Amino acid sequence: MNKIKIGIVGYGNLGQGVEVGLKNHPDMELVGIFSRRDPKTLDTQSPAYLVQDILDFKDKIDVLILCGGSKTDIPKQGPALIEHFNTVDAYDTHAEIPEYFNKMNPIAEKNQKVAVIATGWDPGLFSMNRLMQEAILPNGQSYTFWGRGVSQGHSDAVRRIKGVKEAAQYTVPDEMMINKILAGETVDYNQKDAHTREVYVVLEEDANPTKVEKEIKEMPNYFVGYQTGVSFISEEEFKAEHQSMPHGGRVIRQGKTSKDALSIIDFSLSLESNPEFTAAVNIAYARAAYKLSQEEKYGARTVLDIAPHYLSSKSREDLMRDLL
Amino acid sequence: MNKIKIGIVGYGNLGQGVEVGLKNHPDMELVGIFSRRDPKTLDTQSPAYLVQDILDFKDKIDVLILCGGSKTDIPKQGPALIEHFNTVDAYDTHAEIPEYFNKMNPIAEKNQKVAVIATGWDPGLFSMNRLMQEAILPNGQSYTFWGRGVSQGHSDAVRRIKGVKEAAQYTVPDEMMINKILAGETVDYNQKDAHTREVYVVLEEDANPTKVEKEIKEMPNYFVGYQTGVSFISEEEFKAEHQSMPHGGRVIRQGKTSKDALSIIDFSLSLESNPEFTAAVNIAYARAAYKLSQEEKYGARTVLDIAPHYLSSKSREDLMRDLL
Numbered sequence: 051m052n053k054i055k056i057g058i059v060g061y062g063n064l065g066q067g068v069e070v071g072l073k074n075h076p077d078m079e080l081v082g083i084f085s086r087r088d089p090k091t092l093d094t095q096s097p098a099y100l101v102q103d104i105l106d107f108k109d110k111i112d113v114l115i116l117c118g119g120s121k122t123d124i125p126k127q128g129p130a131l132i133e134h135f136n137t138v139d140a141y142d143t144h145a146e147i148p149e150y151f152n153k154m155n156p157i158a159e160k161n162q163k164v165a166v167i168a169t170g171w172d173p174g175l176f177s178m179n180r181l182m183q184e185a186i187l188p189n190g191q192s193y194t195f196w197g198r199g200v201s202q203g204h205s206d207a208v209r210r211i212k213g214v215k216e217a218a219q220y221t222v223p224d225e226m227m228i229n230k231i232l233a234g235e236t237v238d239y240n241q242k243d244a245h246t247r248e249v250y251v252v253l254e255e256d257a258n259p260t261k262v263e264k265e266i267k268e269m270p271n272y273f274v275g276y277q278t279g280v281s282f283i284s285e286e287e288f289k290a291e292h293q294s295m296p297h298g299g300r301v302i303r304q305g306k307t308s309k310d311a312l313s314i315i316d317f318s319l320s321l322e323s324n325p326e327f328t329a330a331v332n333i334a335y336a337r338a339a340y341k342l343s344q345e346e347k348y349g350a351r352t353v354l355d356i357a358p359h360y361l362s363s364k365s366r367e368d369l370m371r372d373l374l
Numbered sequence: 375m376n377k378i379k380i381g382i383v384g385y386g387n388l389g390q391g392v393e394v395g396l397k398n399h400p401d402m403e404l405v406g407i408f409s410r411r412d413p414k415t416l417d418t419q420s421p422a423y424l425v426q427d428i429l430d431f432k433d434k435i436d437v438l439i440l441c442g443g444s445k446t447d448i449p450k451q452g453p454a455l456i457e458h459f460n461t462v463d464a465y466d467t468h469a470e471i472p473e474y475f476n477k478m479n480p481i482a483e484k485n486q487k488v489a490v491i492a493t494g495w496d497p498g499l500f501s502m503n504r505l506m507q508e509a510i511l512p513n514g515q516s517y518t519f520w521g522r523g524v525s526q527g528h529s530d531a532v533r534r535i536k537g538v539k540e541a542a543q544y545t546v547p548d549e550m551m552i553n554k555i556l557a558g559e560t561v562d563y564n565q566k567d568a569h570t571r572e573v574y575v576v577l578e579e580d581a582n583p584t585k586v587e588k589e590i591k592e593m594p595n596y597f598v599g600y601q602t603g604v605s606f607i608s609e610e611e612f613k614a615e616h617q618s619m620p621h622g623g624r625v626i627r628q629g630k631t632s633k634d635a636l637s638i639i640d641f642s643l644s645l646e647s648n649p650e651f652t653a654a655v656n657i658a659y660a661r662a663a664y665k666l667s668q669e670e671k672y673g674a675r676t677v678l679d680i681a682p683h684y685l686s687s688k689s690r691e692d693l694m695r696d697l698l
C-alpha cells in the first residue's frame with residue numbers, strides 16, 4: 051500500500067502531538083518536520099528541516115499538517131503553503147475563521163489543492179456536534195462546557211504579570227449544572243456562571259502575593275466576571291502537578307421532539323493531553339484531505355463539509371459492513 | 375421560501391414521530407401520510423392516502439420518509455419507491471444493510487434519486503460516532519451501551535408467550551461498568567455482561583407465572599446468556615408505567631494518543647421517546663436528501679457518506695460564522 055506522506059509545519063505542542071500520533075496510523079508516514087528554528091536544535095528523532103526549504107518536498111508530501119499558533123503563524127503560513135500542498139490546520143480564532151476560509155479557498159481551488167481548516171475539537175468536533183444536535187433537535191437549547199483543563203492563553207496571561215514565575219490556569223465547568231442538564235432540568239446557563247477558574251502560581255522570590263492575586267482577578271477579558279481561585283505553590287509542586295495539558299468538555303443539547311418528550315444528546319471529551327488529541331483529530335482529517343484530493347475535490351473545507359467516511363482508512367464497503 | 379415537501383410512508387410509531395416532528399421545522403411541510411390501511415381508520419389530522427395512490431404525488435413530494443418495519447416493509451417498499459421519489463429510511467437490520475444498499479443504489483442512480491438509508495440512532499448517529507472515534511483514536515477500545523430503554527423486539531417476543539397479556543422489556547446497561555470506562559479504567563467488556571434485561575409482564579387470568587418466567591429466561595437469542603429479571607404487574611400499573619418508549623445509550627472510545635496519554639470520547643443519548651427521536655434524525659436526513667438531489671448527487675448513501683452541513687437549514691456561510 052502507498053502510505054500517505056505527511057509533513058509537519060511547526061514543532062510546538064501540537065507538532066509534537068502529530069509526530070507521536072502518526073505512529074498509530076499504519077497507512078501514514080512522516081516525511082519531515084519543518085520549523086523556523088534550526089532543525090538541529092529540535093529535540094526529535096524525525097527528519098527535520100528549515101521551513102524555507104519546504105518547496106523541495108513539493109512532490110514528496112501528500113498533506114502538510116500546519117501546527118503553528120493561530121494568532122500569527124497560521125494566517126501567514128496557511129495561504130503561503132496551500133499554493134503548493136494540501137493542508138490541514140487547527141486554526142482556532144473562531145471570529146476570524148470565515149475570513150481565513152475565504153483566503154484559503156480560492157488559492158486552493160486555483161492550485162488544485164485541498165485545505166481542511168479549523169479542525170481539532172473546538173473548533174472541530176464540538177462544532178460538528180453543535181450543528182448536528184441543532185439540526186436534529188431544533189426545538190431546544192445548546193450548552194457548551196470546557197474543562198476541567200489547562201487554558202494555554204490564560205496561563206500565558208498570568209505568566210506575564212510581574213512577580214509570576216510559573217502559572218497554570220484551569221477552566222473548571224460547573225458539574226452540578228451539567229448533571230442538572232443531563233437530568234433534563236431547565237437551567238439558567240451563561241458561559242461565565244457555568245465555569246470557574248483555578249490558577250496555580252509560582253512566585254518570584256520578592257513578589258507580593260496579595261498584589262498578584264488582585265491583578266489576576268481584575269484582568270479584563272480573561273478573569274473579570276469569573277469566579278477565580280488563586281493558589282500559590284512551590285516550584286517543585288508545580289513541576290510535579292501542573293506540567294501536563296489535560297482538557298476536555300462537552301456539548302449538550304436538550305430538545306423536545308414533541309410537547310411531552312425530551313431528548314438529550316451529549317458529546318463529551320476527557321483528554322489527558324489536549325495537544326495530542328487535537329493532533330489526533332488533525333491526522334484523521336489529513337487522511338480526509340488526501341482522499342478528497344485523490345477525488346479531485348479541491349478547495350477549502352471545514353469539518354462541517356466532510357462526510358465521516360473520509361476520516362477512515364477503511365473502504366466505504368467495509369465501514370458499512372462493520373460499523374453501521 | 376419554498377418548503378421541502380415531505381411524505382410519510384407507514385403510520386406506526388415512527389410515522390407518527392415524523393408527523394409531530396415536522397412541526398419543529400419551518401422549512402418543511404407534510405404533504406401526506408401513505409398507509410396500507412384505509413386512511414379513514416388512521417387517527418390523524420393530516421392528509422392521509424392509500425399507499426397504492428402514491429404515484430399521483432410524484433411531482434408534489436420532494437422526499438419520502440419510509441417508516442415501515444425493517445423486517446418486511448422496508449426491503450419491499452424501499453426499492454419500489456426509490457424509482458419515483460427521494461427516500462430516507464431507518465432500516466435497522468444491521469447484517470442486511472450492505473445488501474439493501476446494493477439494491478437501492480443502482481435504482482436511485484438510474485432514476486436520478488437520492489436514497490439515504492439506515493438513519494436513526496443505531497444504525498445512524500451511533501455508527502457515525504463509532505467511525506469517527508475509531509479514526510481519531512485508532513489505538514483504543516470501543517464500547518456500545520444501550521438503554522435504559524424498551525426493546526420493541528424483546529417485548530414482542532415475550533408477548534407471544536402463552537399466558538402473557540402485556541409485556542415491556544427494558545434493556546439496562548451496567549452503570550458501574552460505564553463509570554469505570556469513563557474514568558479511564560480497563561474493563562472486560564462484552565455485550566451480554568454489560569447489559570441486563572428487565573421484563574414487566576401482565577398475565578392472562580389462568581396463566582402460570584413460574585412457567586412464563588422460565589420460558590422468558592430460556593428464550594434463545596433473546597434472553598439466554600443475559601441476567602434477566604421478570605416482574606408480574608397489574609394491567610393498571612402496566613398502563614400507567616410502561617406505555618412510553620424511552621431509550622438511549624452511548625458509544626464510548628478509550629484511546630491512547632501516546633504511551634502515556636489517554637483520551638475518552640463519549641457520545642450519549644437519553645430519549646424519552648425512541649420513535650420520536652429516530653424520526654427527528656430521519657427528518658434532518660430528509661433535508662440532506664433534498665439538498666443532495668438539488669445538487670444532482672444521486673444514488674444511495676448512509677450517514678457515513680453525508681457531510682454534516684447537509685443536515686442544517688442554514689447556509690454553509692452561516693454555519694461557519696455561528697457554529698464553528
Ligand SMILES: NC(=O)c1ccc[n+]([C@@H]2O[C@H](COP(=O)([O-])OP(=O)(O)OC[C@H]3O[C@@H](n4cnc5c(N)ncnc54)[C@H](OP(=O)(O)O)[C@@H]3O)[C@@H](O)[C@H]2O)c1
Pocket residue numbers: 059060061062063064065084085086087101117118119120121123140141142143168169170171172173174202324325328
Ligand atoms: N482546534 C482546537 O481544538 C485546538 C486545540 C488546541 C490547540 N489549537 C491551536 O493549535 C495552535 C498550536 O498550539 P501549540 O500548543 O502547538 O502552540 P505552541 O507550542 O506555542 O507552538 C506554536 C509554534 O511556536 C513555535 N515554537 C514552539 N515551541 C517553541 C520554542 N520552544 N521556541 C520557539 N518557538 C517555538 C513552533 O514553530 P516553529 O517550529 O516554526 O518555531 C510552533 O509551531 C494554537 O495556536 C491553537 O490555536 C487548536
Ligand SMILES: NC(=O)c1ccc[n+]([C@@H]2O[C@H](COP(=O)([O-])OP(=O)(O)OC[C@H]3O[C@@H](n4cnc5c(N)ncnc54)[C@H](OP(=O)(O)O)[C@@H]3O)[C@@H](O)[C@H]2O)c1
Pocket residue numbers: 383384385386387388389408409410411425441442443444445447464465466467492493494495496497498526648649652
Ligand atoms: N435506526 C434506528 O435507530 C431505529 C430506531 C427505532 C426504530 N427503527 C426502525 O423503525 C421501524 C419502524 O418502527 P415502528 O415502531 O414505527 O414500527 P411499527 O409501529 O410497528 O410500524 C411499522 C408499520 O406497521 C404498520 N402499522 C403500524 N401500526 C399498525 C396497526 N395498529 N395496525 C396495522 N398496521 C400497523 C404501519 O404501516 P401502514 O401504515 O402501511 O399500515 C407502519 O409503517 C422498525 O422496524 C425499526 O427497524 C430504527
